[in-house]
Amino acid sequence: xxxxxxxxxxxxxxxxxxxxxxxxxxxxxxxxxxxxxxxxxxxxxxxxxxxxxxxxxxxxxxxxxxxxxxxxxxxxxxxxxxxxxxxxxxxxxxxxxxxxxxxxxxxxxxxxxxxxxxxxxxxxxxxxxxxxxxxxxxxxxxxxxxxxxxxxxxxxxxxxxxxxxxxxxxxxxxxxxxxxxxxxxxxxxxxxxxxxxxxxxxxxxxxxxxxxxxxxxxxxxxxxxxxxxxxxxxxxxxxxxxxxxxxxxxxxxxxxxxxxxxxxxxxxxxxxxxxxxxxxxxxxxxxxxxxxxxxxxxxxxxxxxxxxxxxxxxxxxxxxxxxxxxxxxxxxxxxxxxxxxxxxxxxxxxxxxxxxxxxxxxxxxxxxxxxxx
Amino acid sequence: xxxxxxxxxxxxxxxxxxxxxxxxxxxxxxxxxxxxxxxxxxxxxxxxxxxxxxxxxxxxxxxxxxxxxxxxxxxxxxxxxxxxxxxxxxxxxxxxxxxxxxxxxxxxxxxxxxxxxxxxxxxxxxxxxxxxxxxxxxxxxxxxxxx
Amino acid sequence: xxxxxxxxxxxxxxxxxxxxxxxxxxxxxxxxxxxxxxxxxxxxxxxxxxxxxxxxxxxxxxxxxxxxxxxxxxxxxxxxxxxxxxxxxxxxxxxxxxxxxxxxxxxxxxxxxxxxxxxxxxxxxxxxxxxxxxxxxxxxxxxxxxxxxxxxxxxxxxxxxxxxxxxxxxxxxxxxxxxxxxxxxxxxxxxxxxxxxxxxxxxxxxxxxxx
Numbered sequence: 001x002x003x004x005x006x007x008x009x010x011x012x013x014x015x016x017x018x019x020x021x022x023x024x025x026x027x028x029x030x031x032x033x034x035x036x037x038x039x040x041x042x043x044x045x046x047x048x049x050x051x052x053x054x055x056x057x058x059x060x061x062x063x064x065x066x067x068x069x070x071x072x073x074x075x076x077x078x079x080x081x082x083x084x085x086x087x088x089x090x091x092x093x094x095x096x097x098x099x100x101x102x103x104x105x106x107x108x109x110x111x112x113x114x115x116x117x118x119x120x121x122x123x124x125x126x127x128x129x130x131x132x133x134x135x136x137x138x139x140x141x142x143x144x145x146x147x148x149x150x151x152x153x154x155x156x157x158x159x160x161x162x163x164x165x166x167x168x169x170x171x172x173x174x175x176x177x178x179x180x181x182x183x184x185x186x187x188x189x190x191x192x193x194x195x196x197x198x199x200x201x202x203x204x205x206x207x208x209x210x211x212x213x214x215x216x217x218x219x220x221x222x223x224x225x226x227x228x229x230x231x232x233x234x235x236x237x238x239x240x241x242x243x244x245x246x247x248x249x250x251x252x253x254x255x256x257x258x259x260x261x262x263x264x265x266x267x268x269x270x271x272x273x274x275x276x277x278x279x280x281x282x283x284x285x286x287x288x289x290x291x292x293x294x295x296x297x298x299x300x301x302x303x304x305x306x307x308x309x310x311x312x313x314x315x316x317x318x319x320x321x322x323x324x325x326x327x328x329x330x331x332x333x334x335x336x337x338x339x340x341x342x343x344x345x346x347x348x349x350x351x352x353x354x355x356x357x358x359x360x361x362x363x364x365x366x367x368x369x370x371x372x373x
Numbered sequence: 374x375x376x377x378x379x380x381x382x383x384x385x386x387x388x389x390x391x392x393x394x395x396x397x398x399x400x401x402x403x404x405x406x407x408x409x410x411x412x413x414x415x416x417x418x419x420x421x422x423x424x425x426x427x428x429x430x431x432x433x434x435x436x437x438x439x440x441x442x443x444x445x446x447x448x449x450x451x452x453x454x455x456x457x458x459x460x461x462x463x464x465x466x467x468x469x470x471x472x473x474x475x476x477x478x479x480x481x482x483x484x485x486x487x488x489x490x491x492x493x494x495x496x497x498x499x500x501x502x503x504x505x506x507x508x509x510x511x512x513x514x515x516x517x518x519x520x
Numbered sequence: 521x522x523x524x525x526x527x528x529x530x531x532x533x534x535x536x537x538x539x540x541x542x543x544x545x546x547x548x549x550x551x552x553x554x555x556x557x558x559x560x561x562x563x564x565x566x567x568x569x570x571x572x573x574x575x576x577x578x579x580x581x582x583x584x585x586x587x588x589x590x591x592x593x594x595x596x597x598x599x600x601x602x603x604x605x606x607x608x609x610x611x612x613x614x615x616x617x618x619x620x621x622x623x624x625x626x627x628x629x630x631x632x633x634x635x636x637x638x639x640x641x642x643x644x645x646x647x648x649x650x651x652x653x654x655x656x657x658x659x660x661x662x663x664x665x666x667x668x669x670x671x672x673x674x675x676x677x678x679x680x681x682x683x684x685x686x687x688x689x690x691x692x693x694x695x696x697x698x699x700x701x702x703x704x705x706x707x708x709x710x711x712x713x714x715x716x717x718x719x720x721x722x723x724x725x726x727x728x729x730x731x
Contacts, residue, residue, distance in 0.1 A: 015531075020642050021591055023621045028594045028639060032533065044533065048504035049639040050594055053672040055489075056514055060671070068668060075596035139606045146603075157599050157693055219449065222428045222478035235449055307445065307456070309429075320443065322434055333432040340430075343481055369595055372504060501537070505674065506638055508541035513673050 013041055020049045024127050024358050027368030038353045043346055050372040058332045062298050063089055063164060066329065071158040073334065074370040077116035079108045079149075080312040082162040087243060088308035088319035089164045093301035100289045101166035102245045106282050107179070108152070108161065109310075110275040114186070115145040116313035117268045120365040124265065125197075127362035128206050134197070141189060144182060151175050164299060166292030179283055183276055190272055197265075207261035211348045211360035214259060221344045225315025225337060226267045227364055231259035237311035249281045261363040268365075298327050307335075314365055315341060338370040377401055377454045386423075390416060395457075402443070402456040410459055411470050417446060417455065418475055424448050425455060428472075431482040433490045435516045440467050440492055461492065471497040489514040543641050551640070551681045558684050576714060583627070583653065584710040586615040587703070590626035590646060595633030597660040600693040609696035614703060623649040628706075629683075630699075634662035634669055635676040647683045655710070657702055658685040661692045668692065 013036045020028040028049035034042040054073065058066045070085045071078040083105055090097060097105075119142060122135035146156045151172055153161040161168055197203055213223070215232045228235060236253045238246045254270035256263040303325045309318030315337035322331040341364050349357045383403040387395045391413055396404050405413050417425045425446035433442045439462045447454045461467035471494035472479040483494045484503040491512035494500060502509065511518050530536050593601055604611045611617060616628075623629075623646045635643060647656070658679045661667030666677035679685055686709065689702035 020639060021594075021646065023591050023619070027598070028633075048502075048506070049636060049642075050634065051504040051636060051638065051674050052634055052669045053513060053674055054669075057669065057672055072596055072668070075599055136606055139602070140608070143603070143606065143608050156603075156695065158596060217477075219426050220477050222476070233449065240452055316429070318430065320430065320432055331434045333430070335430040335432075339481060339485075340478055343478055501534075506541035506544050507534075507537045508545060 011036060024362070026123060026362065026366055029366070029368055029371075033354070033357070035354070040349050040352055040354065040357050043349060043357070045342065045345065047368065047371055050368050052373070054373045055332060055334065058329055060328060062327050063301070063329065064297055064299070066332070067162070067164075068158070068160045070334075071160055072369060073336070073373060074312070074314065074317070074338070074367045075158060076119050076367050077112045077313045078158050079112040079161065080310060080317060082159065083109055083244075084308060084310045084312065084317045085319050086162045086164050087310065088306055088321050089299075089301065091308050092304060092306040092321055092323055093164075093295075093299060095165050095293055095295060097166055097244075098290045098293060099245075099287050101291050101293075103282050103286045104167050104171060104291065105162060106244055106246065106249075107279055107286075108149070110278045110282075111145050111148065111179075113275045113313045114272050115142045117272050118142045118145075120313075121265060121268055124261070124359070124362040124365070125203075127358045128203065130202075134193075137193065141186060144185075148175070148178060148182065151178065163292060165295045166290070168292070170291045171286075176283055176286070179279065183280055183283075187273075187276060190269065190276075194269060203265075204262065206356075206359060207265060207363070209258075210261050210352065210356050211363065212258065212260050213344055213348050217344065217347055218259070222340050223315070223344055225312070225341065226264055226271060227315070227341055227344075229253065229255045230263035230267045232257050237309060237316060241309075243308070243310060245282075246278075248285070249278050251275075251277050261359055264363045300325055300327060309335065312337060314338060314367070314370075334370075334373055336370040336373060338366045338368075342366055342371060376452065377456070383455055383457065387413060387416070402458055405457050405459055407459045407461065407469050411472065411475070413457075414444075414446075414472055414475055422451075424450050425453075428476040428478045429454070431472075431479055431486065433486045433492055435490065435514065437516060438462070440490065442469050442486065442492065444472075466493070467491065468493040468495055470495050473497055488512075491515065540641075544637055547641050547644070547682075548637050551676070554678065554680045555682075555684045557680070558686060580711050580713060584707040587628040587655075587706075588618045588626045589616060589628045589630050590623040590650060591619055591621055592629055592643065592646065593632040594635070594639065595662065597632035597662070597693040600696055600699065601630060601632040601659070604696040604699050609700065611700070611703075614700070614707075616703070623647075624651065626650055627654050628657065629654070630657045630659055631663045631679050632659050634667065635679055635682070636674045637676055638674065640676055640682050643679075644682050653713075655686045655706060656683055657687045657689060657699075657706060659689050659699060659702070660694055661690060664688045664690060 013034050016033045016035055018031045018033060020030045030046040032044040033040055054069055057069055067082055067085060070081045073081050118138040122138040125134040149159060150156055152175060153159050153169060213231045218228050218231045218233055232255065234253065234255050239253060251274045254267050254274065256267055301323045303323055305322040307318055307320045309316050317337050318335035320333040320335065321329050324330045345361060345364065348360050384395050391409050417423050425448045427447040427449050429445040429447055431442065431444050433440055439460045442459045443456065445454060445456045459469050461469055469492060471483055481503060483497055484500060486492050487494060487500055488502045488504050489512060530539055603609060627650065629647060629650065658664050662669065663679050666675050669675045670677050676682065687702050687706045689699055691698050
């Protein structure tokens, strides 16, 4: 009797370096991937290639002069960085913001959320293989939002619009009518877009069940934003810890259960719709009045410390500022969303293939400017 | 509304369990001694009625006499947050116990504090520089660092 | 850029990190002065009185109308670079729709972001891998001089400390129209280059007599 021996291939894992500049790594991000064939066993993320030392630079500039620096952190959604920083300094100095400025801040923050999700969904589908078509469709809408912001403050990408105590300029006359015209257009566009992608077999085959992040792991890592909501954690700072005038609007928090890439995509699409609801309500309720409290250009908040956070498009973005009654912050730490969200990547990719690794990384929505600061 | 616990409440809730280790520091944060940090954090995470399972951030500040490491935890169930601090008085070799066993999100944030401030975390599985390269001389975020 | 025969292979992760650190420190120490801008084309301009042969003209036309860019978008200027490629400010009408992932197939490097010392050896490696003729556009204030981050401890004050730059496009970030203007200036510069090389003076094999 012949015994059959199972022939097994003798393999050993090897380490592949996905270098800092790669077309699909959304910026300068490097990974050492341990592979067994094509299956990912482990990754070691390496970053710091865009570490510009913003926290140290902020100690050398006045409080108002730090606002352009904060823009350049999460450069895909610059208004929310400004918002969070101004909230922290106002909390430190006890400065009250007029109503009109609060409403303007909410409108710009929600428009910025829509623009950021356009980029995030487009980039994720780019990574999934739809080279360019959904990305440029969504980029068209993002350009329309750029036009609105250019009307406000003259810049397309990095605005430097908010100031401590309000905003820097009032709304021009043509802004609110333009926003009112834009809302139904965008609603129609999102419906059309979803019609193509919601039941798309390729997207479902690639993204459903891939890269699952469980609720316990997400809480342990401190994940926030759409990634956490897709895993079942019902936590949104606009409802749980309301700041500015968010408690006056009606909107829902989309949450899903599974925590895979498809759920993250769905959460972002739903959030765009909810942001449109908030913009619609706030455009009707904008009051008149001053757009900024009169504070000095060079302010000296009293000695102390403060932490303020907002629900940015990617998650919880916070600033911890320590002041010693001088013209510059003594220490300012940026609680950056992308760095903390990236921590969970290692657990999410074990056992998947290289192509899925790229898709999972794209679905978390990272901006390297925020990771490296 | 996330109610931030004030210093008095933190002290009153914890000082029965950890006598002498917790004291007030300012209006909304408590100062914890570094030896009792892991035990206090575990108690905050697992005790009934507290359940602070979400780590917001870890950062460090350099006041010239001492370093202060600041932690903030949030309880998602009860919608409350707590801030506490640990001080290390040594300038040459400051060190604090690590919380990586309890919160895995503390991993990279402690590495960042090590990289930029030079504070070592005992018990960290992989304490090496994260933003700057191996062989970089100095810790840039310290107040007495000059290039 | 070939692999030298005495190259050492490192496998351990900690050793790799240490080696990377040494490379960065060496590059940092040797890049204190700016590399002068390549202006050899000006020289030829004056010498030859802007009279190009038709072969020169055809080669220059082909090169400037199909610039393929290498992937290099570290930071915020990358947003405006993507906007230039997007349908509104179409870069494909200038022949630049292809972003080549491999630098071996590219001839233009648009540096869209801040350069840090940690990233500098990698950008230099990408530049070295590009075959001649190659050009560099320094985009944005960070590319020209370090920009708003110039006093940072990890920031290289301008790309021309590491690689020679042909065109500087100011702005923070520059609008897509400004970037397209910069690309057009580069195209004008390419139009004036002597593309056909001089054949070296060889002895004429058909001439009888002493060789």
